[in-house]
Structure formats: C-alpha cells, structure tokens
Amino acid sequence: MTSLEISVDRKVYRDPPTVALEALRFSVAEGEFLSVVGPSAAGKSTLLNIIAGLDRDVSGEIRLGPEDRQPNGEDAARIAFVFQSPRLMPWLSVFDNVRLVLTESDEDQERARRLLNAVGLSEFMDAFPSRLSGGMQRRVALARAFAVRPQLLLMDEPFVSLDAPTAWRLRQQLLDLWDELKPTILFVTHDLREALTLSDRVLFLSGRPGRVVLERTVDLPRPRAAQDAGVLALEERLLNDYPQLLSGLTEDEEVAAATDASAAVNDARIPSP
Amino acid sequence: MVEAASRLSDAWLRGLSLLGFFVFWQLAAVLLAQPLLPSPTVVFANLWGHVMEGELLYHLGVTLARVAVSFFIALVIGTAIGILMGRSSRVDGALDGMLVLGLNIPALVTIILCYIWFGLTEAAAVTAVALNKIPTVVVTVREGARAVDPELMEVARIYRIGPLRTLMRVYLPQLYPYLMAAARSGLALIWKIVLVVELLGRSNGVGFQIGTYFQFFDITSILAYTLAFAGVILIIEASAVRPLERHLSRWRP
Numbered sequence: 001m002t003s004l005e006i007s008v009d010r011k012v013y014r015d016p017p018t019v020a021l022e023a024l025r026f027s028v029a030e031g032e033f034l035s036v037v038g039p040s041a042a043g044k045s046t047l048l049n050i051i052a053g054l055d056r057d058v059s060g061e062i063r064l065g066p067e068d069r070q071p072n073g074e075d076a077a078r079i080a081f082v083f084q085s086p087r088l089m090p091w092l093s094v095f096d097n098v099r100l101v102l103t104e105s106d107e108d109q110e111r112a113r114r115l116l117n118a119v120g121l122s123e124f125m126d127a128f129p130s131r132l133s134g135g136m137q138r139r140v141a142l143a144r145a146f147a148v149r150p151q152l153l154l155m156d157e158p159f160v161s162l163d164a165p166t167a168w169r170l171r172q173q174l175l176d177l178w179d180e181l182k183p184t185i186l187f188v189t190h191d192l193r194e195a196l197t198l199s200d201r202v203l204f205l206s207g208r209p210g211r212v213v214l215e216r217t218v219d220l221p222r223p224r225a226a227q228d229a230g231v232l233a234l235e236e237r238l239l240n241d242y243p244q245l246l247s248g249l250t251e252d253e254e255v256a257a258a259t260d261a262s263a264a265v266n267d268a269r270i271p272s273p
Numbered sequence: 274m275v276e277a278a279s280r281l282s283d284a285w286l287r288g289l290s291l292l293g294f295f296v297f298w299q300l301a302a303v304l305l306a307q308p309l310l311p312s313p314t315v316v317f318a319n320l321w322g323h324v325m326e327g328e329l330l331y332h333l334g335v336t337l338a339r340v341a342v343s344f345f346i347a348l349v350i351g352t353a354i355g356i357l358m359g360r361s362s363r364v365d366g367a368l369d370g371m372l373v374l375g376l377n378i379p380a381l382v383t384i385i386l387c388y389i390w391f392g393l394t395e396a397a398a399v400t401a402v403a404l405n406k407i408p409t410v411v412v413t414v415r416e417g418a419r420a421v422d423p424e425l426m427e428v429a430r431i432y433r434i435g436p437l438r439t440l441m442r443v444y445l446p447q448l449y450p451y452l453m454a455a456a457r458s459g460l461a462l463i464w465k466i467v468l469v470v471e472l473l474g475r476s477n478g479v480g481f482q483i484g485t486y487f488q489f490f491d492i493t494s495i496l497a498y499t500l501a502f503a504g505v506i507l508i509i510e511a512s513a514v515r516p517l518e519r520h521l522s523r524w525r526p
Contacts, residue, residue: 089443091446091524128524
C-alpha cells in the first residue's frame with residue numbers, strides 16, 4: 001500500500017522527435033483506484049513504463065510511498081504490472097507462471113494456488129498458456145500480479161479485445177482482489193464506462209503531449225455495475241459537457257475545464273439510484 | 274494416441290529408409306563384385322569380429338569421449354559469445370570480423386596449428402575441435418539472442434525475478450530451439466573433425482584406426498568402423514537429442 005507522486009516535466013522520443021508527455025503532474029492516494037483515460041497515443045503506456053522504471057529516459061520525478069524511495073532501488077515498493085497482452089511464459093505451466101514471481105517457500109506455493117483458485121483456474125494449473133483462451137490467460141496474468149502482494153499495481157488496458165461478458169467477469173475479479181489486498185491501482189484505459197465503473201477517480205489526458213486536462217472523482221457507491229444509472233448518467237454528463245473529452249480536449253475547452261475544476265468535482269456527486 | 278501412432282510410423286519410415294540403403298549397397302556390391310566395395314554382410318561380420326576382439330569398443334569409447342568434451346566446450350563458449358553478440362551491437366561489431374575468420378579457417382589449419390603450438394596432446398586435440406565448432410554455435414545462438422522477446426524480459430524486471438531464475442526460466446527457454454539446432458549440427462560436425470584430429474596426432478580413437486587400416490588398404494575394416502560410429506550417433510540422436518527436443522517444445526500447441 002503506497003501513495004504515488006508523479007511529476008513528469010518532459011518525456012521526449014528521439015526518433016522521430018516527439019514530445020510524449022509534458023508537465024504531467026498528479027498524485028495517487030494509498031489504496032486508491034485511479035484510472036487514466038485518454039486518446040490513443042496520449043502517452044498512457046509511456047507513463048506506466050516510466051512509473052514502473054522500465055523507461056528511465058525522462059526528466060521528472062516519480063515518488064513512491066511516504067519516504068523518498070527510488071523506484072527499483074533495494075527498498076523499492078513492490079510493483080506489479082498487468083500488460084495489454086498477458087505476457088505469460090509459454091513454456092511454463094499456469095501454476096509455474098505464477099510461481100515464477102514468488103519464492104519456493106510453502107507459503108508462497110500455497111498463495112499461488114489460492115490466487116489461481118480465486119480467478120477460477122484451479123483445474124488448469126498444469127496447462128500450458130497456449131491451451132487457454134485469451135480470457136483465461138489474462139486471469140493468469142491477474143493472479144500473477146496479485147501474487148507479489150503489490151503495493152502499486154499498474155494496468156495497461158488489461159481487458160481489451162475480450163468479449164464483453166468475459167471482460168466484466170475479469171473486472172469483477174479484479175475488484176474482489178483489490179478489495180482484499182488494497183493495492184494502489186493505476187489503471188489505463190480508453191473506455192470511459194470501464195473507468196467510471198471501476199475507479200475512485202478518473203484523470204483525462206490530452207492528446208500528445210499528454211497532460212491532465214480534467215479530473216473527476218467518481219463518488220458512486222460500490223459495488224457498481226456498468227449498467228448502473230449513476231454510471232450511465234455520469235458518463236452522459238461528461239460527454240455532454242466535454243464532447244471532445246475522449247479525443248483529448250482542445251486548448252479552449254481545457255481552459256474552461258480548469259476553471260470548472262471545482263464545479264466538476266461537485267458535478268460528480270450524482271445521487272445514487 | 275494420435276501422437277504416439279504418428280511417432281511409431283515415423284520410426285517405421287526411418288527404419289525402412291535405412292533398410293533400403295543397405296539393400297541397395299548389398300545389390301551394388303554383388304553386381305560389381307569388386308574387392309574395393311565389400312558387401313554390408315561382409316562389413317557386419319568384420320564389425321562383429323572387431324567387437325569381439327575388444328579393440329573397436331575401446332577406440333569407439335575414446336573417440337566418443339573426445340566428441341563429448343569438445344561438444345560441451347564448444348556449446349558453452351559458443352553460447353556465451355553468441356548471447357553477448359546478439360544482445361549488444363557493439364560487441365557484435367567488435368567480434369564479427371573474428372567470427373567470419375573463424376567460420377572460414379579450414380579445420381585442417383586449426384588442427385595443425387594447435388598440434389604445433391600445444392604439442393601432440395589431448396588438450397590440443399580437444400581445443401582444435403572446439404575451435405572449429407564454436408563459430409557455427411555463435412552464429413546460431415546470436416540469431417536466437419536477437420529474437421529474444423523484450424516484453425517477456427520486462428516481466429522479469431518488473432517482478433524482480435533474480436538473475437539466475439530469469440536466465441533459466443525466461444531467457445534460455447527462448448534460445449532452446451536455437452541451442453537444439455546448434456547441438457544437432459554440432460554433433461554431426463564434431464565427430465567428423467575428431468576423426469581428422471585423431472588421424473593427424475593421436476594414437477587411439479576411430480580416426481587413428483581408420484588411418485591405420487588405410488595404410489593396409491583394409492576397406493572392410495574402414496567401413497566397419499564407420500558403420501559402428503554412425504550407428505552410435507544415430508542412437509544418441511534418437512535416444513537423447515530427439516526426446517530432449519520433444520520435451521523442450523512440449524508447450525507448443
């Protein structure tokens with residue numbers, strides 16, 4: 001469990017020269033579920049790679065936890081990452097894929113087994129990933145992520161290209177696991193309804209270079225479903241107020257959004273059905 | 274079941290093609306009736322004689338030991354260099370010229386130079402064989418190292434999997450197909466070179482024996498020794514290499 005302080009001054013790709021992120025600042029509270037929504041190429045994946053320490057070529061600062069700890073240092077916070085594709089080791093069984101990130105201790109073995117049970121894969125422990133459906137592979141990736149008892153869980157559109165019922169089952173499993181272990185979650189998506197259903201708070205990024213153009217607290221009671229009137233009303237209101245929201249607001253709207261910021265937060269407090 | 278059945282028919286096919294080869298040989302030998310081409314029955318009888326005298330098994334064992342040692346050395350060193358060259362374009366640039374040189378120096382030159390510089394010793398023999406094989410291992414493994422999936426390596430970094438475990442469970446499995454290819458071609462190449470090494474500077478082993486029989490023009494014994502060794506290689510291939518390959522690729526759909 002840890003808080004996260006992001007302050008990216010500038011992230012530049014050299015070839016071709018593009019500014020991916022600029023003046024991107026926000027923080028995430030301990031145990032918070034924060035979604036980041038933005039158009040494609042807004043630098044959302046870049047942002048996660050920077051936070052994870054996979055990309056160090058950036059000017060800015062990522063601060064994890066209460067103390068001034070550097071990511072990936074000796075005492076660094078435990079980070080888990082669920083990628084767009086499951087990224088399982090195809091030569092390891094389902095069970096071994098989860099055990100890969102754990103120690104050999106009996107306790108950890110038991111933990112791997114319990115997590116696979118929790119995502120409904122107890123009968124597929126010895127199967128190789130190639131025998132599993134796309135949805136099942138993602139469940140293994142989810143179990144692997146929670147196996148390390150992450151303090152910070154980064155998720156990069158983890159449920160894309162799944163059929164809707166499968167995706168919602170997975171989202172529910174994610175929320176159950178989050179409820180149990182309460183890691184701080186940073187969830188990147190381009191699906192507004194998904195973000196509103198899952199998160200405590202949603203950040204909207206502009207197009208390239210990505211920065212925060214709008215922030216909205218989702219004050220709806222849990223558990224929520226995607227079809228809840230509250231979720232639908234909030235989605236409708238957001239899209240009404242900011243038609244350009246999902247393609248990254250234009251400059252004018254951005255200014256309006258900034259002045260509207262306090263009102264926007266109040267707007268979010270829609271009475272639950 | 275289906276898998277087992279296809280494996281069985283596969284074995285039949287291999288057996289049949291070998292049998293066909295011996296039938297063809299036998300016919301050719303009978304028709305030509307030349308002392309320079311003994312028939313397989315004569316060769317097998319001769320082979321049996323050498324086995325009973327005991328000296329064939331001794332020389333076979335000596336040669337196999339040399340093959341095993343130089344195979345192991347070449348694979349380990351070649352894999353290490355191949356990984357380094359595949360990972361870093363700077364190392365690749367620095368060593369590529371050497372690699373081309375190594376690939377093109379005739380085996381005979383390496384062998385003679387090793388014997389001259391290190392004496393007619395076992396170490397010189399094994400070194401010469403390994404030096405011949407290392408460049409081809411490097412080329413194959415470098416290909417594999419270039420094809421390593423950076424996304425899977427990121428998983429290892431994120432989850433802070435230790436270096437040894439990352440090597441064994443994440444990195445090397447991606448190289449196995451390339452290592453198997455290197456091992457297979459290595460086995461074939463190495464035993465040929467070992468025979469030359471033995472012919473030139475050792476006083477035992479299959480190569481030494483064949484050299485001796487050459488001086489007596491004993492073609493039947495030469496063929497008997499060749500058959501014995503080829504048989505051993507076939508057995509190693511069928512009982513070790515292929516099952517290992519099946520095991521390592523069992524996860525493929």
